[in-house]
Amino acid sequence: xxxxxxxxxxxxxxxxxxxxxxxxxxxxxxxxxxxxxxxxxxxxxxxxxxxxxxxxxxxxxxxxxxxxxxxxxxxxxxxxxxxxxxxxxxxxxxxxxxxxxxxxxxxxxxxxxxxxxxxxxxxxxxxxxxxxxxxxxxxxxxxxxxxxxxxxxxxxxxxxxxxxxxxxxxxxxxxxxxxxxxxxxxxxxxxxxxxxxxxxxxxxxxxxxxxxxxxxxxxxxxxxxxxxxxxxxxxxxxxxxxxxxxxxxxxxxxxxxxxxxxxxxxxxxxxxxxxxxxxxxxxxxxxxxx
Amino acid sequence: xxxxxxxxxxxxxxxxxxxxxxxxxxxxxxxxxxxxxxxxxxxxxxxxxxxxxxxxxxxxxxxxxxxxxxxxxxxxxxxxxxxxxxxxxxxxxxxxxxxxxxxxxxxxxxxxxxxxxxxxxxxxxxxxxxxxxxxxxxxxxxxxxxxxxxxxxxxxxxxxxxxxxxxxxxxxxxxxxxxxxxxxxxxxxxxxxxxxxxxxxxxxxxxxxxxxxxxxxxxxxxxxxxxxxxxxxxxxx
Amino acid sequence: xxxxxxxxxxxxxxxxxxxxxxxxxxxxxxxxxxxxxxxxxxxxxxxxxxxxxxxxxxxxxxxxxxxxxxxxxxxxxxxxxxxxxxxxxxxxxxxxxxxxxxxxxxxxxxxxxxxxxxxxxxxxxxxxxxxxxxxxxxxxxxxxxxxxxxxxxxxxxxxxxxxxxxxxxxxxxxxxxxxxxxxxxxxxxxxxxxxxxxxxxxxxxxxxxxxxxxxxxxxxxxxxxxxxxxxxxxxxxxxxxxxxxxxxxxxxxxxxxxxxxxxxxxxxxxxxxxxxxxxxxxxxxxxxxxxxxxxxxxxxxxxxxxxxxxxxxxxxxxxxxxxxxxxx
Numbered sequence: 001x002x003x004x005x006x007x008x009x010x011x012x013x014x015x016x017x018x019x020x021x022x023x024x025x026x027x028x029x030x031x032x033x034x035x036x037x038x039x040x041x042x043x044x045x046x047x048x049x050x051x052x053x054x055x056x057x058x059x060x061x062x063x064x065x066x067x068x069x070x071x072x073x074x075x076x077x078x079x080x081x082x083x084x085x086x087x088x089x090x091x092x093x094x095x096x097x098x099x100x101x102x103x104x105x106x107x108x109x110x111x112x113x114x115x116x117x118x119x120x121x122x123x124x125x126x127x128x129x130x131x132x133x134x135x136x137x138x139x140x141x142x143x144x145x146x147x148x149x150x151x152x153x154x155x156x157x158x159x160x161x162x163x164x165x166x167x168x169x170x171x172x173x174x175x176x177x178x179x180x181x182x183x184x185x186x187x188x189x190x191x192x193x194x195x196x197x198x199x200x201x202x203x204x205x206x207x208x209x210x211x212x213x214x215x216x217x218x219x220x221x222x223x224x225x226x227x228x229x230x231x232x233x234x235x236x237x238x239x240x241x242x243x244x245x246x247x248x249x250x251x252x253x254x255x256x257x258x259x260x261x262x263x264x265x266x267x268x269x270x271x272x273x274x275x276x277x278x279x280x281x282x283x284x285x286x287x288x289x290x
Numbered sequence: 291x292x293x294x295x296x297x298x299x300x301x302x303x304x305x306x307x308x309x310x311x312x313x314x315x316x317x318x319x320x321x322x323x324x325x326x327x328x329x330x331x332x333x334x335x336x337x338x339x340x341x342x343x344x345x346x347x348x349x350x351x352x353x354x355x356x357x358x359x360x361x362x363x364x365x366x367x368x369x370x371x372x373x374x375x376x377x378x379x380x381x382x383x384x385x386x387x388x389x390x391x392x393x394x395x396x397x398x399x400x401x402x403x404x405x406x407x408x409x410x411x412x413x414x415x416x417x418x419x420x421x422x423x424x425x426x427x428x429x430x431x432x433x434x435x436x437x438x439x440x441x442x443x444x445x446x447x448x449x450x451x452x453x454x455x456x457x458x459x460x461x462x463x464x465x466x467x468x469x470x471x472x473x474x475x476x477x478x479x480x481x482x483x484x485x486x487x488x489x490x491x492x493x494x495x496x497x498x499x500x501x502x503x504x505x506x507x508x509x510x511x512x513x514x515x516x517x518x519x520x521x522x523x524x525x526x527x
Numbered sequence: 528x529x530x531x532x533x534x535x536x537x538x539x540x541x542x543x544x545x546x547x548x549x550x551x552x553x554x555x556x557x558x559x560x561x562x563x564x565x566x567x568x569x570x571x572x573x574x575x576x577x578x579x580x581x582x583x584x585x586x587x588x589x590x591x592x593x594x595x596x597x598x599x600x601x602x603x604x605x606x607x608x609x610x611x612x613x614x615x616x617x618x619x620x621x622x623x624x625x626x627x628x629x630x631x632x633x634x635x636x637x638x639x640x641x642x643x644x645x646x647x648x649x650x651x652x653x654x655x656x657x658x659x660x661x662x663x664x665x666x667x668x669x670x671x672x673x674x675x676x677x678x679x680x681x682x683x684x685x686x687x688x689x690x691x692x693x694x695x696x697x698x699x700x701x702x703x704x705x706x707x708x709x710x711x712x713x714x715x716x717x718x719x720x721x722x723x724x725x726x727x728x729x730x731x732x733x734x735x736x737x738x739x740x741x742x743x744x745x746x747x748x749x750x751x752x753x754x755x756x757x758x759x760x761x762x763x764x765x766x767x768x769x770x771x772x773x774x775x776x777x778x779x780x781x782x783x784x785x786x787x788x789x790x791x792x793x794x795x796x797x798x799x800x801x802x803x804x805x806x807x808x809x810x811x812x813x814x815x816x817x818x819x820x821x822x823x824x825x826x827x828x829x830x831x832x833x834x835x836x837x838x839x840x841x842x843x844x845x846x847x848x849x850x851x852x853x854x855x
Contacts, residue, residue, distance in 0.1 A: 035649045091648040096791050096835040103828030168380050168391045175378035177362040180395035267661035275642045
């Protein structure tokens with residue numbers, strides 16, 4: 001029984017990462033109807049920045065905060081400079097640009113920091129507070145951080161005027177402009193926030209999988225699966241979906257198939273969802289007028 | 291006194307299709323002016339042109355500012371509120387959130403709270419549904435919400451695009467009574483676009499008639515209403 | 528036939544004639560090359576042809592049929608591994624292995640296309656993205672290691688030329704690949720000119736109108752998927768023989784992305800574009816490497832983005848535009 005609980009908790013820790021990335025994906029999707037394939041690579045790049053700062057002598061949490069801020073700025077810049085011009089272009093052009101961004105980030109990670117595996121420190125590893133039998137201190141800490149981030153983001157959107165403006169801009173551009181909301185900047189803000197959330201996810205997952213430029217591809221896939229499961233229009237759904245995928249992946253990987261076929265399982269899950277219930281568990285199906 | 295809104299030679303197009311071919315009209319401060327015309331004449335486009343939602347050429351002056359070619363977000367900040375046809379409800383936000391969006395550009399928090407209270411007085415139905423998702427409201431309620439959202443801007447000029455569309459006559463009466471109240475009590479100038487000519491001519495002081503992107507008739511409402519061609523085509527007698 | 532349609536037909540055959548002449552010239556020069564090029568360049572040219580076949584397949588799916596695939600590297604891998612296993616482990620003659628592998632990919636592609644055809648645009652891209660990530664992991668799976676060689680992969684022997692041909696194995700493979708390339712090009716061209724081709728393009732341009740006009744969109748899309756996968760698999764088979772090695776790591780997501788880049792650069796909805804794209808894909812990474820050892824991929828990505836902005840119709844489209852401009 002205790003083993004089962006350990007596996008579930010480990011699944012929650014992984015699920016928290018998928019939930020965070022999934023939230024980032026959903027935020028961008030809701031605002032611009034784009035699936036940001038580059039989200040994972042941007043998160044990896046941010047994690048490398050954090051590592052550089054830590055190696056330069058900055059205490060962990062200071063590096064953490066600086067990384068989040070820098071990632072935010074990076075996200076805003078990318079949206080304004082690279083994505084904005086093609087936001088309304090045909091899907092293929094957009095996919096190409098996003099793929100291009102993905103490649104650039106992936107190679108920049110390798111170029112600036114080298115391609116050997118790096119150890120990324122965890123601020124929780126030696127924490128006496130988090131010692132327990134059921135779950136590693138880092139996993140426990142990671143769950144706490146993820147929940148904190150999700151809580152802050154939720155509060156931001158619910159209770160602040162800018163959060164409200166961003167939600168409005170994502171739903172109805174014309175009405176928002178008529179209320180004086182600068183929709184373009186709201187979209188940029190969305191990308192910035194998504195990048196910031198992604199950087200947190202990266203810093204939380206790096207200690208467990210070692211940092212290398214290709215760290216995030218599989219994780220991104222799970223985040224996608226979670227977001228689709230919960231409904232790609234629903235932030236709450238994406239978060240829930242991420243946790244479900246995390247726990248399921250861990251349980252299935254431990255009890256059913258080995259860890260080696262997990263990506264195939266994710267593939268099948270994604271295709272299955274897209275066919276059976278494309279709106280996900282919490283999404284709403286829209287009828288499109290022909 | 292110079293008109294609050296003065297438009298000369300307004301041309302507008304969607305892509306390569308020219309829809310307005312040089313319109314001249316104005317709105318006096320504190321008045322209710324209406325633009326009438328059949329479907330497709332260009333009435334809605336005119337309102338959208340004022341707000342910068344379509345590509346325009348010509349001259350548009352609001353107060354002392356030239357607004358032609360400006361971004362919608364900037365035009366709105368000058369005090370022009372547009373209630374679009376179709377209402378433009380932010381369906382996934384609650385009623386109160388819709389109203390707060392309307393007040394986005396305002397910095398005076400106390401006055402915003404006062405305005406909210408006044409809106410709820412005007413429209414008790416909205417007050418009952420404060421936390422309800424706006425998309426679940428009835429047509430009439432969404433119209434009230436759209437108008438309220440515009441009013442939260444504390445505009446000097448209110449642009450109304452076919453507010454009576456799809457609403458029951460009783461609801462329309464209520465709505466226009468409230469428009470009258472807003473115009474008289476708060477000195478909000480109104481530019482009304484309506485297909486329901488009889489209603490518009492009763493409500494407005496000044497009227498313009500648009501046909502295929504051009505103004506073909508202009509004058510005080512009673513004069514326009516008495517015009518024989520108007521009576522035949524738009525008033526049915 | 529009225530005068531107008533006669534004019535149209537004659538113009539069409541005119542363009543056709545120019546294309547045939549041009550294509551024949553290119554094919555002829557391709558035949559001459561092996562005698563003047565070094566072994567290294569023979570290999571490069573063979574790979575360009577291999578990629579051309581793959582890009583032809585992807586272009587059929589994405590350029591002409593409008594279905595975005597981020598996963599064609601997976602089909603390339605399946606073809607490569609199938610040939611490797613058939614030829615090395617089971618001793619099947621290589622031509623048979625190639626054809627069989629292409630056939631396997633045709634079936635797998637069609638089967639993948641069946642559920643996937645319900646997905647549009649970005650969702651399909653997502654599903655194929657998942658495919659691209661899953662297949663390499665599958666290839667590493669210890670359960671089938673006996674066949675696939677696991678992470679270490681398999682060595683493949685280059686086929687020996689028949690005794691009556693006076694060429695070394697490199698040059699023989701070059702001509703074999705050229706032969707398959709010509710067949711593939713002709714097949715795709717004929718497909719596109721015919722009624723199926725019109726259905727394919729109609730689905731891309733206006734799926735609803737196409738359905739209303741009686742096109743069976745579901746079947747057409749799945750078949751197109753199958754054919755494009757078949758071509759990718761064919762390319763993979765030939766590639767495996769050229770490189771003489773298959774391993775999971777060489778068929779990662781970046782291969783699928785490379786293919787996508789290739790058709791965008793070469794030109795969407797263009798047959799000749801496949802060749803331009805293949806040249807870009809084969810040579811640019813090396814050029815970028817020489818410019819800057821470590822930032823080569825960044826340069827690659829930046830070039831990609833620049834091209835998406837400035838030349839949305841790719842090199843082939845730009846050339847066609849140039850021809851039109853000069854005709855004026």
